Amino acid sequence: xxxxxxxxxxxxxxxxxxxxxxxxxxxxxxxxxxxxxxxxxxxxxxxxxxxxxxxxxxxxxxxxxxxxxxxxxxxxxxxxxxxxxxxxxxxxxxxxxxxxxxxxxxxxxxxxxxxxxxxxxxxxxxxxxxxxxxxxxxxxxxxxxxxxxxxxxxxxxxxxxxxxxxxxxxxxxxxxxxxxxxxxxxxxxxxxxxxxxxxxxxxxxxxxxxxxxxxxxxxxxxxxxxxxxxxxxxxxxxxxxxxxxxxxxxxxxxxxxxxxxxxxxxxxxxxxxxxxxxxxxxxxxxxxxxxxxxxxxxxxxxxxxxxxxxxxxx
Amino acid sequence: xxxxxxxxxxxxxxxxxxxxxxxxxxxxxxxxxxxxxxxxxxxxxxxxxxxxxxxxxxxxxxxxxxxxxxxxxxxxxxxxxxxxxxxxxxxxxxxxxxxxxxxxxxxxxxxxxxxxxxxxxxxxxxxxxxxxxxxxxxxxxxxxxxxxxxxxxxxxxxxxxxxxxxxxxxxxxxxxxxxxxxxxxxxxxxxxxxxxxxxxxxxxxxxxxxxxxxxxxxxxxxxxxxxxxxxxxxxxxxxxxxxxxxxxxxxxxxxxxxxxxxxxxxxxxxxxxxxxxxxxxxxxxxxxxxxx
Numbered sequence: 001x002x003x004x005x006x007x008x009x010x011x012x013x014x015x016x017x018x019x020x021x022x023x024x025x026x027x028x029x030x031x032x033x034x035x036x037x038x039x040x041x042x043x044x045x046x047x048x049x050x051x052x053x054x055x056x057x058x059x060x061x062x063x064x065x066x067x068x069x070x071x072x073x074x075x076x077x078x079x080x081x082x083x084x085x086x087x088x089x090x091x092x093x094x095x096x097x098x099x100x101x102x103x104x105x106x107x108x109x110x111x112x113x114x115x116x117x118x119x120x121x122x123x124x125x126x127x128x129x130x131x132x133x134x135x136x137x138x139x140x141x142x143x144x145x146x147x148x149x150x151x152x153x154x155x156x157x158x159x160x161x162x163x164x165x166x167x168x169x170x171x172x173x174x175x176x177x178x179x180x181x182x183x184x185x186x187x188x189x190x191x192x193x194x195x196x197x198x199x200x201x202x203x204x205x206x207x208x209x210x211x212x213x214x215x216x217x218x219x220x221x222x223x224x225x226x227x228x229x230x231x232x233x234x235x236x237x238x239x240x241x242x243x244x245x246x247x248x249x250x251x252x253x254x255x256x257x258x259x260x261x262x263x264x265x266x267x268x269x270x271x272x273x274x275x276x277x278x279x280x281x282x283x284x285x286x287x288x289x290x291x292x293x294x295x296x297x298x299x300x301x302x303x304x305x306x307x308x309x310x311x312x313x314x
Numbered sequence: 315x316x317x318x319x320x321x322x323x324x325x326x327x328x329x330x331x332x333x334x335x336x337x338x339x340x341x342x343x344x345x346x347x348x349x350x351x352x353x354x355x356x357x358x359x360x361x362x363x364x365x366x367x368x369x370x371x372x373x374x375x376x377x378x379x380x381x382x383x384x385x386x387x388x389x390x391x392x393x394x395x396x397x398x399x400x401x402x403x404x405x406x407x408x409x410x411x412x413x414x415x416x417x418x419x420x421x422x423x424x425x426x427x428x429x430x431x432x433x434x435x436x437x438x439x440x441x442x443x444x445x446x447x448x449x450x451x452x453x454x455x456x457x458x459x460x461x462x463x464x465x466x467x468x469x470x471x472x473x474x475x476x477x478x479x480x481x482x483x484x485x486x487x488x489x490x491x492x493x494x495x496x497x498x499x500x501x502x503x504x505x506x507x508x509x510x511x512x513x514x515x516x517x518x519x520x521x522x523x524x525x526x527x528x529x530x531x532x533x534x535x536x537x538x539x540x541x542x543x544x545x546x547x548x549x550x551x552x553x554x555x556x557x558x559x560x561x562x563x564x565x566x567x568x569x570x571x572x573x574x575x576x577x578x579x580x581x582x583x584x585x586x587x588x589x590x591x592x593x594x595x596x597x598x599x600x601x602x603x604x605x606x
Contacts, residue, residue, distance in 0.1 A: 031508035032429035036437070039422035043478035046456065047444055053455035110349075119342035128350035130595065131357065134583050136537035138555045139576040142562060143356045146363060146569055151372035153359055159374060185353065193595055246448055249539050253562050269450045276454045277544070289451030296448060 054286045062282035075287035085288065087263060088271040089295075091176070095267070096244030098180050099187075104236055106184070107191035108229070112221055114192075115199045116207075126196065130189035137186070141253035144182050145169065169254065175264035179250055191236055198232035199225065234307050238300055245296050248273065268292050361581065364388070364573035371569055387574040397575060399550055400557035404536055404579075407553050411473040412532035415482055416524055423486025424516055428498065438487070445480040449540065457544055465545075472545045472553075473535070482527055489523035490516065522593075529590060530597030536583065554579045 025034065058075055060068040079085045110129070114122035135143070147153045148168035155165035168178045202225060210220050226233075251265035252258040258270050268288070276285035363371050365383035391397050426438050456475055465471030493516055501511045517524075539555045546552045552560075558575050561568065587594050 026507045026509075028502075028508050029431075032425040032431050032434075034509075035421040035425035035429075035512070039418040039478050039483065040437075042418060042474060043441065043444075046459070046475035047447070047452065047478060050452045050455035050459055051447060053458070054451050057455060110346075113342050113345070119339045119346070121343075125346040125350060126595075127591065128346075129353055131584060131587070132353055134533070134587055134594075135357070135580050136539070136555050138537075138539055138558050138562070139360075139580050142558070142569075142572050142576045143360050145562075145567075146371060146573065147356055147359060149372055151374055153355070153376050156374055156376035160376075165374075185356065189353070242446060242448075246450065248450070253559060256565075256567070257563055269448070272450045273453070273540075276457075282454050282458075285454050286451070289448065289454070292448055293446075293451050296446060300446060 054289055057283050058287035058290045060283050062286075071283070075283045076291070078284055079288050079291065084263070084266065084271055088266045088268045091264070091266055092245060092247060092268045095176055095179060095247055096241060098176065099183050099244050100237065100240055102180060102184055103187055103191055103240055104233060107188050108195045108226075108233070109221075110188070111192045111195035111199055112225055114196070116204075126189070126192060129192055132185050133187070133190045135186070137249040138253060140182060140186055141250060144178070144185075145254060148178055148181075170261055172260075172262040172264040175251075175260050178254070179247070179265060182250055182254070194232055194236055195229060198229040202228045230307075234303075237303055237307065241299055241303055242296060245269075245292065245299075357580070357584075360573055361577050364570075364577040366570075368568075368570040371573075387570045388578070391571045391574045391578075394571065395557065395561065395575070396549055397557070397578070400552055400554045401578070403551060404553040404555070407469055407472055407542075408532040408535040410469060411476065411535040412528045414473055415477045415479055415531045416528050418477055419479060419482035419486045419527065420490075420517075420520065420524065421512075423483050423488075424490045424512060426483070427487045427490035428493070428495075428516075438483075441480045441483055453540070453544060456541075460545065467546060467548055467551055469551075472542050476535075476538075476541060479531070482531065485527055485530075486520075486523065489520055493519050525590075526593040526597045529593045533583065533594075533597070536579075 024030075057068070059070060059072060061071045061074070062068050113119065114125055119125075132140075149155075150165070150167060150170070152168075154168065158165055166174060168174050206224055206228070207220065210224050215223065246269055247267040248269035251260055251267055251270055252273070254260070255265060258265070258274070260266065269292075272285050272288045272292070275281050275288060362380050362383070364387055365385060367386070370377065370382065426434055460466055460471045460475065463471070465474075497515055497519075498511055501515055506514075536553075537555060539559055542553050542556045543559060546556055549557065549560075554575075558572065558579065561572055561575065
């Protein structure tokens with residue numbers, strides 16, 4: 001009797017305590033959500049909500065902020081009839097693929113040359129190559145407008161060594177090469193840092209074993225180093241794909257008002273920016289953004305599949 | 315991401331493998347000497363050009379030596395543009411942005427690293443996946459949202475929408491995982507509440523990570539163009555990048571002033587970099603090629 005009622009009293013007391021604790025901000029179970037709250041509220045209001053709004057807008061005729069009319073797929077039909085859209089898509093793809101071709105093998109090879117005492121003061125060289133990454137893209141474009149100009153430093157150097165000067169910023173066929181020069185200058189040092197931290201983790205024994213087996217320089221690089229830094233190559237590949245698709249500041253500022261010769265530097269992002277903030281066609285800009293997001297997703301998934309998927313990331 | 319191997323101590327531990335002859339060492343050093351000259355030349359040219367009259371900037375015979383320099387361009391820059399304002403705006407907005415971002419990312423990263431609750435993984439993966447959404451898809455609706463919230467032309471409108479950074483969360487989560495669980499548990503046994511534990515146990519242990527992330531985000535804002543370009547139309551509120559971009563896109567571009575403005579925006583960062591090199595390089599390898 002006494003035990004039973006004692007238990008019952010004990011249980012109500014526990015339940016009451018649980019209830020009281022549930023209301024308290026100090027409850028340990030509540031803590032993670034308190035910690036997450038500021039991030040999540042910003043995330044939802046300024047990322048998820050605009051994402052949903054953008055998708056909605058892409059199906060609407062947006063006149064100013066309030067009057068929206070549903071027009072179905074009209075915006076999407078419009079952009080596929082727009083020659084600029086296809087042009088921008090092609091430019092963006094070419095640029096993105098070229099950055100992959102340059103900005104992965106080159107920094108990887110350079111980091112390998114600085115790995116494990118192959119030369120003196122590796123950190124000093126890494127720092128020198130990294131310094132361009134400290135410049136704002138606005139400053140980068142200012143510098144390259146000056147350096148690549150008709151009478152700029154690059155042409156002066158070319159002439160000094162007996163080569164013909166080029167119209168870097170005035171010839172349509174040199175637009176993408178100029179953008180690539182700029183990207184190489186700005187990003188090689190950053191990608192070298194990624195590869196450096198991957199190379200450091202390759203075990204010394206593997207290299208020694210390869211050497212005992214008679215492997216030399218290039219063979220070691222190709223058969224030991226490259227497979228072992230593959231996760232990092234994948235990571236750099238994916239961020240370069242995403243970054244390449246977002247090309248905006250460079251063509252926007254390298255040419256007055258983004259007007260590259262013959263539209264040869266028109267990127268997807270630049271086209272979206274113009275459609276929204278020059279032509280004020282918000283609905284069409286949103287539709288382009290949705291298409292671009294799907295393209296990025298598809299290409300990223302493709303890259304993922306081609307390079308061995310999640311397995312390679314581990 | 316692995317964090318090892320960037321300090322000079324680790325460098326020393328990695329003894330050379332195989333036979334690097336003095337010759338091959340020399341060839342590699344020469345290669346990097348040439349590359350470094352090429353990579354640093356544009357910065358040098360910007361600095362020298364910023365101290366020369368416009369006429370000396372575009373010539374077929376470049377004068378490489380640092381001669382004929384004066385600070386005239388700088389004085390004119392300050393007279394013709396509110397450069398001092400832009401600089402100050404950039405400093406306050408970058409510091410504000412870094413503070414806010416580090417605060418929210420650290421708390422969220424800690425929650426995801428150190429607490430087990432339903433949906434933990436789902437939240438983490440969802441936030442990471444959102445990194446793939448191109449910012450350009452969001453700008454139109456973000457623009458509408460900050461107008462509705464009355465945040466246009468305000469510092470808050472410029473910094474808050476970018477503060478929930480998936481990269482920052484990812485970075486801080488990695489750092490928080492490495493905090494010793496036993497320390498946390500023993501503090502719990504001693505009766506400290508969760509917030510006290512976060513404040514006096516987690517945060518002190520996170521100091522290097524906090525510094526790295528702070529520098530990373532301050533630099534990111536300092537260099538950011540697109541979002542502040544949309545938020546600010548008033549010349550007095552703009553940060554440096556937006557102000558300079560306005561000068562770049564003028565009909566007649568004043569390259570002499572622009573180079574002075576660019577040098578003033580860049581050289582302090584390079585100086586800061588040499589003071590805090592480790593944090594800079596660790597942070598930079600986290601954001602990667604153009605990811606915003």
